[in-house]
Amino acid sequence: MLTGILIGVLALIAFLYVALPLLAPSQADPLPDDRDPILVDLSEEREALFRAITELDAREDLAAERRQSLRERYEAKAAKVLARIDAREQELAARRRRAPAEGEGAGRRRVPYGAVAVLAALVAIGAVVPAYVLPRVGQDATITTTDLDVARQLQAQQRAVEQDPSVTNLLALGDTYLGLQQLDDAEATYLRAVNTDEPAPAGLYQRLAVINLQRDLSEAQRWLRLARDADPNDPDTLYLLGEVSWAVNDLATAHDAYTDFLAAADTAEPMIAQRVALLDEVVPLTEAIAAEASQADLMALGDLFWQAGEPQRAVESYFRVLTEFDAMEPVALARTGELLYLAGRADDAVLTLERAAVAAGSLGALEPSGLRTLADAYLQLGAWEQAEGAYRAYIGQVGEADAGNAPELLAAAAARASGEAAPEAADAIDQLVGQQVFVANCAQCHGLRGEGGVGPQLAGSSRAANRANVDDAVRFGRGVMPAFQAQLSPEQLDAVVGYVTGALAAQQ
Numbered sequence: 001m002l003t004g005i006l007i008g009v010l011a012l013i014a015f016l017y018v019a020l021p022l023l024a025p026s027q028a029d030p031l032p033d034d035r036d037p038i039l040v041d042l043s044e045e046r047e048a049l050f051r052a053i054t055e056l057d058a059r060e061d062l063a064a065e066r067r068q069s070l071r072e073r074y075e076a077k078a079a080k081v082l083a084r085i086d087a088r089e090q091e092l093a094a095r096r097r098r099a100p101a102e103g104e105g106a107g108r109r110r111v112p113y114g115a116v117a118v119l120a121a122l123v124a125i126g127a128v129v130p131a132y133v134l135p136r137v138g139q140d141a142t143i144t145t146t147d148l149d150v151a152r153q154l155q156a157q158q159r160a161v162e163q164d165p166s167v168t169n170l171l172a173l174g175d176t177y178l179g180l181q182q183l184d185d186a187e188a189t190y191l192r193a194v195n196t197d198e199p200a201p202a203g204l205y206q207r208l209a210v211i212n213l214q215r216d217l218s219e220a221q222r223w224l225r226l227a228r229d230a231d232p233n234d235p236d237t238l239y240l241l242g243e244v245s246w247a248v249n250d251l252a253t254a255h256d257a258y259t260d261f262l263a264a265a266d267t268a269e270p271m272i273a274q275r276v277a278l279l280d281e282v283v284p285l286t287e288a289i290a291a292e293a294s295q296a297d298l299m300a301l302g303d304l305f306w307q308a309g310e311p312q313r314a315v316e317s318y319f320r321v322l323t324e325f326d327a328m329e330p331v332a333l334a335r336t337g338e339l340l341y342l343a344g345r346a347d348d349a350v351l352t353l354e355r356a357a358v359a360a361g362s363l364g365a366l367e368p369s370g371l372r373t374l375a376d377a378y379l380q381l382g383a384w385e386q387a388e389g390a391y392r393a394y395i396g397q398v399g400e401a402d403a404g405n406a407p408e409l410l411a412a413a414a415a416r417a418s419g420e421a422a423p424e425a426a427d428a429i430d431q432l433v434g435q436q437v438f439v440a441n442c443a444q445c446h447g448l449r450g451e452g453g454v455g456p457q458l459a460g461s462s463r464a465a466n467r468a469n470v471d472d473a474v475r476f477g478r479g480v481m482p483a484f485q486a487q488l489s490p491e492q493l494d495a496v497v498g499y500v501t502g503a504l505a506a507q508q
């Protein structure tokens, strides 16, 4: 159908193009033989002479006198040509003056039927065709016609809203804006819908919340609460409210929303169930702490988060213990040190973990994970002897079989401490430094173990084994990945590239 109309339009244009010169000859293009051949020759000669004269100035290979004489000759010729052109033009003008007497109406200005007809046809086509074509454009149409389709849809919806600013019409218009990524227009439209007298559907509040997810989580939470009031059993609303409340640390609301979500969702959600179980214990503690903070409650809260794999939240609680109750609480110190090391601050981590060891009584009294972190941090800072001691204590604690690559690193530290230039030691240490740089700079996108996230998986990837590829990505960035050339030292760059192409790429 669309094709048919287009062919019709093209045929009409072609017809007009051919027919018009016949209908209105004076509107037709002047054909080449309309021009007088003698005049054409003369003009060409004139152009050639003028060109020759101007080019003379650039002819530095010719002597000045020679140039002068040439110019005079050309100018004399040009003057003759100009005179002949004038004469020919007068002759032609005289013929034309005689002609009107013979032909009829040739000298009068004619109505430009041709131009009028073409304009009229174009206006008609413009007015008629879109109305036929556009509503017939479907999902499978090309991008351009789909864009036109959306533009028309937008226009129709804007008109509908002008005539009747109902919630339904506003919602439809807002959704079109949202689809076009025009967030401000979408938000303004949804807000108009909220402010009508009609009751707003949950979906409306949900959309406002989604728009605010990137900008203002508290605002998003406010809209999600309203969405829940409008429809208390919508799983999407409940899930989002849980996530947003968890993110803004409103744990009681998160707990309720997740619990309701589990009841409303028809599928098993083990991750959410786990979080609800955690919050079952956390919420009473946070309420008790809000009423009256105690060291025991803060430690218990920190431990819950630590064990649940939420080190950041755990350390917030430990930090309150250290600042408000006991600056030498060994577990709070050690775990804060571990988090500092993960954040790339090896020197602060060493200070904090050493204090933790003092508070606990000895190195061996630290938890294994703290001890291991201290050993890694020493090694990274080049404190070989301390590293050796810490690795030895760590291996003593967990046993050689469960110590991972600690024996290797112990050997490297010992080699360095005794001044040996052991190349395996250098490799082991580089890998460790690289891992640390990776955890501090790359893990938020590529995962703590390179398993992928925002960025692609690097563990076990052949592309991650390609040194040139990795080096390029790290130095200059790629897509949303930032460039690290200026952020990391040359040693850190080498180390992280070595870690990615080595230990990470080799993983299964």
Ligand code: HEC
Pocket (backbone or CB within 6 Å): 437, 438, 441, 442, 443, 444, 445, 446, 454, 455, 456, 458, 463, 464, 469, 470, 473, 474, 478, 479, 480, 481, 482, 484, 496, 497, 500
């Ligand atoms: C902000 C998130 C982010 C950070 C931080 C980040 N990356 Fe990336 N990285 C990405 C994304 C996204 C890509 C894919 C880019 C693309 O191909 O468009 C990528 C691509 C890569 C690639 C290429 C992978 C391939 O298949 O070719 C490597 C290697 C890499 N990153 C390593 C690193 C290292 C090492 C760091 C830390 C120094 C790092 N990235 C930090 C997001 C990130």
